[in-house]
Amino acid sequence: MTTDGPVTAELEADAERAESRRGLFLALPSYIYLLFLFALPLLIIGVYSFASRSRTGMPKLEAWNLDSITKLFTDDLIRSIFARSLIVAILTTAFCLLVGYPFAYYIATRSEKTRNILLVFVMIPFWTNFLVRTYAWRVLLGEDGLITELGRFLNLWDSMLFTLPAVYIGLVYGYLPFMVLPLYAAIERLDWSLVEAARDLYASGWVAFRRVTLPLTKQGIIAGSILVFIPSLGAYVTPDILGGAKTTLIGNYVVNQFLTARNWPLGSSVSMAIMVVMLIATIWYFRSGAKTL
Amino acid sequence: MTTAAVGIKGVTKRFGDVVAVDHIDLEIADGEFFSLLGPSGCGKTTTLRMIAGLEYPTEGSITIHGEEMGLRPPNKRPVNTVFQSYALFPHMTVTGNVAFGLQMQKISEDETRRRVGEAIDLVRLSGMENRRPGMLSGGQQQRVALARALVNRPEVLLLDEPLGALDLKLRQAMQLELKEIQREVGITFVYVTHDQEEALTMSDRIAVMNEGQLLQVAPSEEIYERPNTRFVAEFIGETNLISGTVVEPGIVKLADGRLVKARTHSGAGTAVTLNLRPEKIDLHHTEESVPEHFNKLSGTIVRRLYFGDSLFYEVDFGHSIVDAREENRPGRERFAEGAPIIAAFHPDSAEALTE
Ligand SMILES: Nc1ncnc2c1ncn2[C@@H]1O[C@H](COP(=O)(O)OP(=O)(O)OP(=O)(O)O)[C@@H](O)[C@H]1O
Ligand SMILES: [Mg+2]
Numbered sequence: 001m002t003t004d005g006p007v008t009a010e011l012e013a014d015a016e017r018a019e020s021r022r023g024l025f026l027a028l029p030s031y032i033y034l035l036f037l038f039a040l041p042l043l044i045i046g047v048y049s050f051a052s053r054s055r056t057g058m059p060k061l062e063a064w065n066l067d068s069i070t071k072l073f074t075d076d077l078i079r080s081i082f083a084r085s086l087i088v089a090i091l092t093t094a095f096c097l098l099v100g101y102p103f104a105y106y107i108a109t110r111s112e113k114t115r116n117i118l119l120v121f122v123m124i125p126f127w128t129n130f131l132v133r134t135y136a137w138r139v140l141l142g143e144d145g146l147i148t149e150l151g152r153f154l155n156l157w158d159s160m161l162f163t164l165p166a167v168y169i170g171l172v173y174g175y176l177p178f179m180v181l182p183l184y185a186a187i188e189r190l191d192w193s194l195v196e197a198a199r200d201l202y203a204s205g206w207v208a209f210r211r212v213t214l215p216l217t218k219q220g221i222i223a224g225s226i227l228v229f230i231p232s233l234g235a236y237v238t239p240d241i242l243g244g245a246k247t248t249l250i251g252n253y254v255v256n257q258f259l260t261a262r263n264w265p266l267g268s269s270v271s272m273a274i275m276v277v278m279l280i281a282t283i284w285y286f287r288s289g290a291k292t293l
Numbered sequence: 294m295t296t297a298a299v300g301i302k303g304v305t306k307r308f309g310d311v312v313a314v315d316h317i318d319l320e321i322a323d324g325e326f327f328s329l330l331g332p333s334g335c336g337k338t339t340t341l342r343m344i345a346g347l348e349y350p351t352e353g354s355i356t357i358h359g360e361e362m363g364l365r366p367p368n369k370r371p372v373n374t375v376f377q378s379y380a381l382f383p384h385m386t387v388t389g390n391v392a393f394g395l396q397m398q399k400i401s402e403d404e405t406r407r408r409v410g411e412a413i414d415l416v417r418l419s420g421m422e423n424r425r426p427g428m429l430s431g432g433q434q435q436r437v438a439l440a441r442a443l444v445n446r447p448e449v450l451l452l453d454e455p456l457g458a459l460d461l462k463l464r465q466a467m468q469l470e471l472k473e474i475q476r477e478v479g480i481t482f483v484y485v486t487h488d489q490e491e492a493l494t495m496s497d498r499i500a501v502m503n504e505g506q507l508l509q510v511a512p513s514e515e516i517y518e519r520p521n522t523r524f525v526a527e528f529i530g531e532t533n534l535i536s537g538t539v540v541e542p543g544i545v546k547l548a549d550g551r552l553v554k555a556r557t558h559s560g561a562g563t564a565v566t567l568n569l570r571p572e573k574i575d576l577h578h579t580e581e582s583v584p585e586h587f588n589k590l591s592g593t594i595v596r597r598l599y600f601g602d603s604l605f606y607e608v609d610f611g612h613s614i615v616d617a618r619e620e621n622r623p624g625r626e627r628f629a630e631g632a633p634i635i636a637a638f639h640p641d642s643a644e645a646l647t648e
Pocket of ligand 2: 337377453
């Protein structure tokens, strides 16, 4: 293609097509990754949901049926586990927001140097494996654990290991950074002269926060909430290690279907159900994001 | 004398080592259009922010209608600000922005609606009530910012370079509108700008600042005609600064030995700088046409620039080069480059400055 001479509509279109080809080339590795490690497994799970169950547990790709899908709506155990998981995910998100917002606000309003140090603190936990950290909680929350001793000393709580509160502690602990980071980014970006303008227009500090800071950092709140809500809903490790058998959540239920109960079709359909919920949450996220732009 | 709308006494503001405002004293009268003028970084915004309560003085006292403001937060002060960057709430409509202050003051819904409507009319934004700031042009945003502040009928309105972002035409139109609005509502305006022409046309009085200090506080005309320092003379408009020595009151000897009549304020022997505005100099071909009591200096035109409404000449006097400006009017003589001329000016037009 010649690059000299005047531009015509065809040449311009050619140039634009070449540009978009270059873009595709850059995105190719991610596309391949997503296709083989995400889309394909997802498709398999989707297909398994309609398959029937063999004696060995492996799904049989014949006698297609809706049994495992119907079970989602009729089986009381599944329904109650699902409801419990939803509540856990929502409350975990709420706790993270409650703890994370003030902290993110604090970081974002420090001097640049302090800010960077605090951000490193937020990220330090990632230097250690999640599993290891969760086991550490088992020690802290167990008999003779530091937190248990503290509770006994204050006469407020005993060992919380293998109870729902332990699961909450583990989840909030684990996902808090995912709340703090987007919140920090949103608050740091905030134009503080808007808050000053609100104060100048007779708003008290609290009202200025509610009417200006909060709505303008909504993006961060939503992003953080999604980032916490989705993994909390599918959480497996934390409830498994800290929750014990009495507090099975949906993630553990899925694992059980695949590994213990050997009911792959049911495990697959429950997985699909979880994903539908997550999808709804994500769509809601993008919708409300678009509205504030 | 009635109490000043704004009283500033011995106010200093330091940010760490930076002295942003250095011990200033100022009284702004009720209903006055008062401008703070100065180069970038001289402390104008800081002064305004201290009046608004967005910044507290390191030391000193700020009063509004006689009442000490001390460490009172901004929401408890009877002032409103039009910010340098507008600071409109992006998530609210024009109406939402303008109504904000009234809602905060718990004004009834009916009255809020009425006053918001009036304010929007006043700044000529009717029909745009439901737009977000992002969908408005710079000039429209500026007017929303103005309406948002004015609607509260503050005792004092603080404006921080509100026209800075506008192009020349719009700025001139807005200058007139602002002045009109100020006359209509009759509240005290404290207006920050670094545009000297804007300050001259709009203000009752101007304070010229530099490096955190007030150099001169005076009515517009006095600031232009009788600047008290070289800095003020140079900052406001164009001028010629010619050094010399006072020989006796009213007579200054220039560096080349020529004597000129001037307004002097210091005794014989003091080194002074004559401040002589280009438009105060009249050029003549011969001495005959120059009035009797005028100063006459002979020189040569070295450069001529055509400005449309005026002609601008650089005149070489041997020791110094002086700028002269002649209005482009019918019948006016024009001078060619290289022509010998007589430059004439009234003694009152040459002010001998000592600082
Ligand atoms: N928050 C702050 N921290 C440190 N220094 C500051 C702060 N605010 C202002 N300054 C300094 O104080 C001085 C005065 O600033 P100010 O904003 O009042 O200037 P200005 O006259 O409004 O200038 P401009 O015309 O550019 O708006 C400057 O040297 C500035 O760097
Ligand atoms: Mg400023």
